[in-house]
Amino acid sequence: MSGQISFFKSVENYVDKAAAFTDIPRGLVEQIKACNLVLQIRFPVRIGNDYQVIEAYRVQHSHHRLPTKGGIRYAESVDQDEVMALAALMTYKCALVDVPFGGAKGGIKINPGNYTVEQLQNITRRYTTELIKKNFIGPGIDVPAPDYGTGPREMAWILDTYQAFRHGEIDSIGCVTGKPVTQNGIRGRAEATGRGVFYGLRECMSYADDMAKIGLSKGIAGKTMVVQGLGNVGSNTALISQQEGDVKIIGIAEREGSIFSANGIDVEKLMAFRKETGSIIGFPGTEHIGGPSAALELECDILVPAALENQITLENADRIKAKIIAEAANGPITADADPILQKKGIVILPDFYINAGGVTVSYFEWLKNLSHHRFGRLENRFQHEAFHGILTKVEEMTGKTISDREKDFLTRGGTEVELVNSGLQDTMVVAYQQIRETFKQHPDIRDVRTAAFVCSLKKIASDYVSMGIFP
Numbered sequence: 001m002s003g004q005i006s007f008f009k010s011v012e013n014y015v016d017k018a019a020a021f022t023d024i025p026r027g028l029v030e031q032i033k034a035c036n037l038v039l040q041i042r043f044p045v046r047i048g049n050d051y052q053v054i055e056a057y058r059v060q061h062s063h064h065r066l067p068t069k070g071g072i073r074y075a076e077s078v079d080q081d082e083v084m085a086l087a088a089l090m091t092y093k094c095a096l097v098d099v100p101f102g103g104a105k106g107g108i109k110i111n112p113g114n115y116t117v118e119q120l121q122n123i124t125r126r127y128t129t130e131l132i133k134k135n136f137i138g139p140g141i142d143v144p145a146p147d148y149g150t151g152p153r154e155m156a157w158i159l160d161t162y163q164a165f166r167h168g169e170i171d172s173i174g175c176v177t178g179k180p181v182t183q184n185g186i187r188g189r190a191e192a193t194g195r196g197v198f199y200g201l202r203e204c205m206s207y208a209d210d211m212a213k214i215g216l217s218k219g220i221a222g223k224t225m226v227v228q229g230l231g232n233v234g235s236n237t238a239l240i241s242q243q244e245g246d247v248k249i250i251g252i253a254e255r256e257g258s259i260f261s262a263n264g265i266d267v268e269k270l271m272a273f274r275k276e277t278g279s280i281i282g283f284p285g286t287e288h289i290g291g292p293s294a295a296l297e298l299e300c301d302i303l304v305p306a307a308l309e310n311q312i313t314l315e316n317a318d319r320i321k322a323k324i325i326a327e328a329a330n331g332p333i334t335a336d337a338d339p340i341l342q343k344k345g346i347v348i349l350p351d352f353y354i355n356a357g358g359v360t361v362s363y364f365e366w367l368k369n370l371s372h373h374r375f376g377r378l379e380n381r382f383q384h385e386a387f388h389g390i391l392t393k394v395e396e397m398t399g400k401t402i403s404d405r406e407k408d409f410l411t412r413g414g415t416e417v418e419l420v421n422s423g424l425q426d427t428m429v430v431a432y433q434q435i436r437e438t439f440k441q442h443p444d445i446r447d448v449r450t451a452a453f454v455c456s457l458k459k460i461a462s463d464y465v466s467m468g469i470f471p
Ligand code: GLU
Pocket: 069, 070, 071, 072, 143, 144, 145, 146, 147, 148, 177, 178, 330, 355, 356, 358, 359, 360, 362
């Protein structure tokens, strides 16, 4: 925890700071900040010959839009305050990227590594049953997704449990997102958060005047990056930044320690190495520079903390040498460390913007589930034939021939993953532009986090106002 102030309180403080730049009535700010519903659960699971009491939560932070939405994490750090803070961040995240959901989050206080797959399945199914009993899950109520320690496998268990209880409910497949593609998931969801981090960074770094202020040239290509955490978010951020953005990954941190190479680290090969040896340490061409937080202090252009919260604290903030920090994890910078980094001139792309790609593609998955068909299925062939007709006409009118290869390229409709990635890219770009616009309107706002909170707050407040609660 960050000194004495709790994670939830620190989110509230950020909101208060941003609210001062708006004319939203004080009472409405208090309503927006409050957690609407908190469910605390204790249930037993049988482990061997004994029983274990499992502590779990689901928090629905805001009902200004429904369903509520947010992941479920399995981690020993889970407690009510953490889940409340993460649920609140989901509210601001969804509003910022125009995903029409309220924020929620769930958590089970376990280290999944300590349980067998069968035990994890029992825990997940029992947790889902508790959510069903309390009416805390459903495609129009509250829609969970993966978070730290969970993935498509857990989402498939949740869906199956839900359907067992809600047999025949036509939209039941929309009760959870981040499902395996074969279980009504959507292509592109697994890498969506990391891909979104890349799109957000690329957009931020595309403004020459903004970059000049921190001593960087325009553009992401050739810039150096350090990533903490090779889980789903960190590994995809590193891979996509390297493969599609030509970024040089010079440092990686994982549980077992940190590695560095001035020449760049091939992330794909590193992942294979870790799978084989169980560690990143000893990867050829890299230097072992210390424990899991050592890489955070490397000199680099972009630092991506993609593990858990509270990684950059009062203790190490002074030693951070990055120019940009992309908070791929939720809450990696403590509230007391934030001003120190700002004083050093570091640009911080806040969690609820930069990691919003996950929930954005969850929204696409939910839309796909509710529409009961894959994107492009109805229109692709029709569009292909119509475009083909136009190209034939162009050939007739110009007397020139277009090659079959070119024709194929120009006439084909997008595949599901192409459509998803294009929607994701657009979402991250538009949200960044809105944040930038807010900067222009409020020259006294100094940091991206505050500007982003102002954007979110205005959207949420306008929802409340149009509901008529605050005339
Ligand atoms: N757990 C992810 C997050 O923190 C994704 C949430 C979702 O897809 O609903 O944003």
